[in-house]
Amino acid sequence: MTSSDTPHNSAPAARADSDAKRPAVGREEALRLERLLDEARSIQGVSLWQDARRRLRRNLAARLSLAFLILLGLVALLTPLLPLQSPTRQDLKRRQFERPNLRPIRLGVAEHEAKTGRLEAELAEAPAERRGELEQQLERHRESHPEYTHWNKPNAVSRWLIRVRIALFGDWCVPSLCGTDHLGRDVLARICWGARISLMVGLVATCVSLVIGVSYGAISGYLGGVVDAAMMRTVDVLYSIPFLFVVIFAITFLTEPKIKAALAQVGVDQLVIFYVLIGAIYWLTMSRVVRGQIISLKNEQFIEAARTIGASQARIVFRHLIPNTMGIVIVYLTLTIPAVMLFEAFLSFLGMGVTPPDVSWGILMNDGLQVITPIRIYWWLVLFPGLALTLSLFALNFLGDGLRDALDPRLKNR
Amino acid sequence: MANFLKAGCKRLFQMALTLWCVFTISWLLMRHVPGGPFSSEKKLPPAIQRNIEARYHMDEPKIQQYYEQLKSTLRLDLGPSYKLEDFTVNEIIAQGFPVSVSLGVFALVFAIALGTTAGVISATARYTAWDYSFMLAATLGIALPNFVLASLAIILFVFVLDWFPAAGWGSLSQLVLPAVCLGAPYAGYIARLTRTGMLEVLGLDYIRTAYAKGLSSQRVILRHALRGAILPVVSYLGPATANILVGSVVVERVFALPGMGSHFIEAALQRDYTLSMGMILVYTLLLVSMNALVDVSYALIDPRVKPQ
Numbered sequence: 181m182t183s184s185d186t187p188h189n190s191a192p193a194a195r196a197d198s199d200a201k202r203p204a205v206g207r208e209e210a211l212r213l214e215r216l217l218d219e220a221r222s223i224q225g226v227s228l229w230q231d232a233r234r235r236l237r238r239n240l241a242a243r244l245s246l247a248f249l250i251l252l253g254l255v256a257l258l259t260p261l262l263p264l265q266s267p268t269r270q271d272l273k274r275r276q277f278e279r280p281n282l283r284p285i286r287l288g289v290a291e292h293e294a295k296t297g298r299l300e301a302e303l304a305e306a307p308a309e310r311r312g313e314l315e316q317q318l319e320r321h322r323e324s325h326p327e328y329t330h331w332n333k334p335n336a337v338s339r340w341l342i343r344v345r346i347a348l349f350g351d352w353c354v355p356s357l358c359g360t361d362h363l364g365r366d367v368l369a370r371i372c373w374g375a376r377i378s379l380m381v382g383l384v385a386t387c388v389s390l391v392i393g394v395s396y397g398a399i400s401g402y403l404g405g406v407v408d409a410a411m412m413r414t415v416d417v418l419y420s421i422p423f424l425f426v427v428i429f430a431i432t433f434l435t436e437p438k439i440k441a442a443l444a445q446v447g448v449d450q451l452v453i454f455y456v457l458i459g460a461i462y463w464l465t466m467s468r469v470v471r472g473q474i475i476s477l478k479n480e481q482f483i484e485a486a487r488t489i490g491a492s493q494a495r496i497v498f499r500h501l502i503p504n505t506m507g508i509v510i511v512y513l514t515l516t517i518p519a520v521m522l523f524e525a526f527l528s529f530l531g532m533g534v535t536p537p538d539v540s541w542g543i544l545m546n547d548g549l550q551v552i553t554p555i556r557i558y559w560w561l562v563l564f565p566g567l568a569l570t571l572s573l574f575a576l577n578f579l580g581d582g583l584r585d586a587l588d589p590r591l592k593n594r
Numbered sequence: 595m596a597n598f599l600k601a602g603c604k605r606l607f608q609m610a611l612t613l614w615c616v617f618t619i620s621w622l623l624m625r626h627v628p629g630g631p632f633s634s635e636k637k638l639p640p641a642i643q644r645n646i647e648a649r650y651h652m653d654e655p656k657i658q659q660y661y662e663q664l665k666s667t668l669r670l671d672l673g674p675s676y677k678l679e680d681f682t683v684n685e686i687i688a689q690g691f692p693v694s695v696s697l698g699v700f701a702l703v704f705a706i707a708l709g710t711t712a713g714v715i716s717a718t719a720r721y722t723a724w725d726y727s728f729m730l731a732a733t734l735g736i737a738l739p740n741f742v743l744a745s746l747a748i749i750l751f752v753f754v755l756d757w758f759p760a761a762g763w764g765s766l767s768q769l770v771l772p773a774v775c776l777g778a779p780y781a782g783y784i785a786r787l788t789r790t791g792m793l794e795v796l797g798l799d800y801i802r803t804a805y806a807k808g809l810s811s812q813r814v815i816l817r818h819a820l821r822g823a824i825l826p827v828v829s830y831l832g833p834a835t836a837n838i839l840v841g842s843v844v845v846e847r848v849f850a851l852p853g854m855g856s857h858f859i860e861a862a863l864q865r866d867y868t869l870s871m872g873m874i875l876v877y878t879l880l881l882v883s884m885n886a887l888v889d890v891s892y893a894l895i896d897p898r899v900k901p902q
Contacts, residue, residue: 420612425874566742574737
């Protein structure tokens with residue numbers, strides 16, 4: 181943005197220079213101009229981003245939302261490292277439907293290691309003929325270490341973080357502050373692991389929609405004419421298609437076992453399909469907005485200049501035009517993320533999104549609602565996941581509104 | 595008048611185009627599912643399989659099948675359900691449609707009534723406790739996903755307070771909770787829109803004129819200001835109706851209402867392709883006609899809007 185501001189700042193100075201060279205100007209006039217020039221130099225230009233940042237900083241709701249979202253992001257990122265209970269370990273006998281409580285819970289590492297020690301000692305003393313059997317037993321026991329059994333197929337990074345967590349906190353876990361569910365699993369841990377998937381879907385699907393929407397809108401706006409008309413009519417028609425229904429239809433079709441297997445061979449699992457499908461329907465508004473911006477920008481002088489020095493069309497669109505639309509794109513981005521997250525929760529709630537043993541907030545809500553009966557009300561199963569979802573959507577919406585106000589050029593310097 | 599006709603024709607053409615697009619997408623998806631409706635259950639002898647396929651035109655080239663199905667759909671015959679015995683898709687829709695529509699209408703009426711009232715009060719009593727509490731409630735309503743709201747409402751009003759029956763369909767008391775849960779986010783949006791619109795209009799000259807003529811403030815607000823402030827609300831009603839339809843899918847499921855939405859979810863989960871497709875087409879038709887209606891009413895309320 182600073183580059184586009186430079187002409188404004190230097191324009192008066194240039195004019196003053198050419199004025200000063202004119203012989204008709206007297207000495208006093210020259211002094212006056214000198215003073216003007218100094219004054220102009222002393223004024224710092226405020227770029228759009230500086231201005232926006234200043235205005236955002238004054239917006240308390242947006243600031244709180246941003247803080248909350250950063251915190252949430254950190255929690256989601258570092259979930260494997262936090263001393264939470266196992267999100268998948270079931271205990272149908274003792275821990276079903278526990279109310280939120282503060283009773284200490286142990287992960288079972290110490291117990292497990294004690295048994296390992298006992299087995300090793302036994303192995304050391306055992307006669308030769310029992311050794312093979314004991315070694316097998318020890319091997320099996322090692323494989324059942326909490327590190328391998330208490331989490332659902334973590335990837336390499338998460339596995340490493342889990343190891344660090346066991347080394348750091350050992351057996352200690354946060355008590356079931358949010359209660360336990362119908363299988364005796366800790367709700368707090370599941371909410372944190374669910375945050376990872378919910379936020380991930382929000383971010384990735386939004387990026388997909390961003391790429392499609394921005395390129396489509398930019399190309400349409402830049403080329404103009406018949407191409408533009410055709411592309412925008414297509415968007416109009418797509419707008420009136422109720423995509424939720426088509427997507428549900430597409431998902432049932434794509435989760436057909438045979439097709440699922442075929443896709444899995446190519447390395448596409450259900451989550452990826454999900455990202456792409458959601459991203460592919462949320463680009464419409466983005467493309468319209470970007471197109472409008474591009475149309476108003478494409479006749480500016482800096483585009484002429486780029487064309488004069490022989491920049492290719494692709495370079496003009498992607499290097500010169502698109503970066504100048506980023507303000508409005510960011511605003512729409514912060515408003516698309518909650519929409520996408522809501523959509524994910526919605527589909528998961530209906531049983532068509534993320535599939536267990538993966539967890540997302542929508543699934544948690546659905547689980548909670550499934551077990552409600554008039555006799556016993558497990559309010560914590562609905563309240564806490566609902567709260568997590570609502571607070572995140574709340575914060576994202578507030579931040580989006582705040583950014584929109586902050587980046588609104590009509591409010592400049594106010 | 596000619597303008598109106600031209601706009602109407604263009605609109606109808608666009609509606610038809612949308613419906614055709616949806617039909618084609620769904621048909622393509624449906625026909626590429628491995629195994630047709632007759633190959634899923636028991637293995638039939640090949641000769642019988644061929645006979646059955648011939649009976650249902652499944653041995654013909656794809657393009658011919660597409661054409662046939664398009665024709666029967668245009669005759670409003672959506673075919674038999676794949677999974678529900680003894681039901682055609684038409685019958686299932688005929689059963690669920692009234693439920694969904696009455697739920698949607700109640701929700702919309704609730705949203706408009708509550709939203710505009712709250713918006714007008716907020717705008718006239720600006721910066722008072724009323725204003726703040728209404729706007730906070732509106733933001734909360736917007737951010738709460740409707741299935742969260744519905745779940746919490748069931749726990750609170752059905753199980754704890756026992757004010758309403760939990761589920762079912764038939765009496766008015768069974769309709770209240772679903773309609774409120776469905777309408778709440780839209781009430782929030784409408785309240786915000788009305789407030790902004792009212793604040794803008796209340797500063798205009800013609801309002802000052804109306805006051806200067808000595809009209810009561812009630813008359814000025816309700817007759818003069820509201821009319822100008824309501825336009826953004828009307829244009830919002832198009833997407834709102836669309837979203838209420840979508841939302842009703844979830845609310846019907848939570849409250850176990852026998853509407854189209856619950857059928858749609860069941861059909862999708864059971865892979866009942868004909869039923870799903872019928873539902874998609876009905877919903878699309880509802881949506882596009884709602885949007886068209888909103889555009890027409892927009893032109894009627896605001897004489898400055900030219901039909902396009």
